[in-house]
Amino acid sequence: MRAFLAVAPVFLVLTACIGDDFSSTERIGLVSVRAFSNSGTPVVRGSAVFYSARGLVIRPTGLQDCGLFTYDPAPTNNFGQTLNAGANVNFTIGAFSEVALPAEGATYPVYNFAAGSYLDFSTGDSALVTIPGAVGGFEAMSVKARLAEPFTAAPPPAYVTNTPMNLTWQAATFPGSIMVVSLRYNAAPGASAPNVEIACAFEDDGSAQIPIPFADAYGSSSPTTRDYAFIRVRERVVEFDGRTRTQVRSIYEYPAKSLIDAP
Numbered sequence: 001m002r003a004f005l006a007v008a009p010v011f012l013v014l015t016a017c018i019g020d021d022f023s024s025t026e027r028i029g030l031v032s033v034r035a036f037s038n039s040g041t042p043v044v045r046g047s048a049v050f051y052s053a054r055g056l057v058i059r060p061t062g063l064q065d066c067g068l069f070t071y072d073p074a075p076t077n078n079f080g081q082t083l084n085a086g087a088n089v090n091f092t093i094g095a096f097s098e099v100a101l102p103a104e105g106a107t108y109p110v111y112n113f114a115a116g117s118y119l120d121f122s123t124g125d126s127a128l129v130t131i132p133g134a135v136g137g138f139e140a141m142s143v144k145a146r147l148a149e150p151f152t153a154a155p156p157p158a159y160v161t162n163t164p165m166n167l168t169w170q171a172a173t174f175p176g177s178i179m180v181v182s183l184r185y186n187a188a189p190g191a192s193a194p195n196v197e198i199a200c201a202f203e204d205d206g207s208a209q210i211p212i213p214f215a216d217a218y219g220s221s222s223p224t225t226r227d228y229a230f231i232r233v234r235e236r237v238v239e240f241d242g243r244t245r246t247q248v249r250s251i252y253e254y255p256a257k258s259l260i261d262a263p
Contacts, residue, residue: 029246037256043118046091050083050138066200087131145236148252153230159219170207180231185221
């Protein structure tokens, strides 16, 4: 088991996979635009990481039946050598911009917004991500991607034994998004935090159903460990050349994480 959709700053690496073709070195840019709540107002923070590896390919998020996965709220992930992509990665929404910076002195950087920084956005906005590139590192390129729209959802219903769990949320009004539902829990007696998740990826049409075996597992777990999240996902992949491409993924999670808790 592994995490289905992690939400740490470099969560995107979890959707890349190592392919069977090891004949050439791939250069993959993985960019995250994640929403947070700034005292009730949706805002976003950006991050990016760039990899060089043989056989590394991008596997986009798609519809997926429910499954059981390891849950770690703050995973660490590494797909090998990262690449320098320049002094910073610029994120622009409308007339405003913010930069993701590498850690000071990092030879192989991961780019993140400075603590507390963010960009405002509204439904229908897109983010323009500008990568300056570096000699011997990642190529210079720009990607514009539509942001995942804010929404609300009803909490999971009260547990009824041997009954599917019906879920509802505000459906997307623009095509191209996926709704990931994560039900987190721990079945061990005396546990205080979740360690597994039931995760499913549905059409973003406003309703879905968790099958009986998974609904029973969640509903019969320790109540103090139960948590849930609805996550709207939008992605775009732009290819620079045959071995260089960048994926931008935007997510909006409900219930929304507070900006003060943002990584």
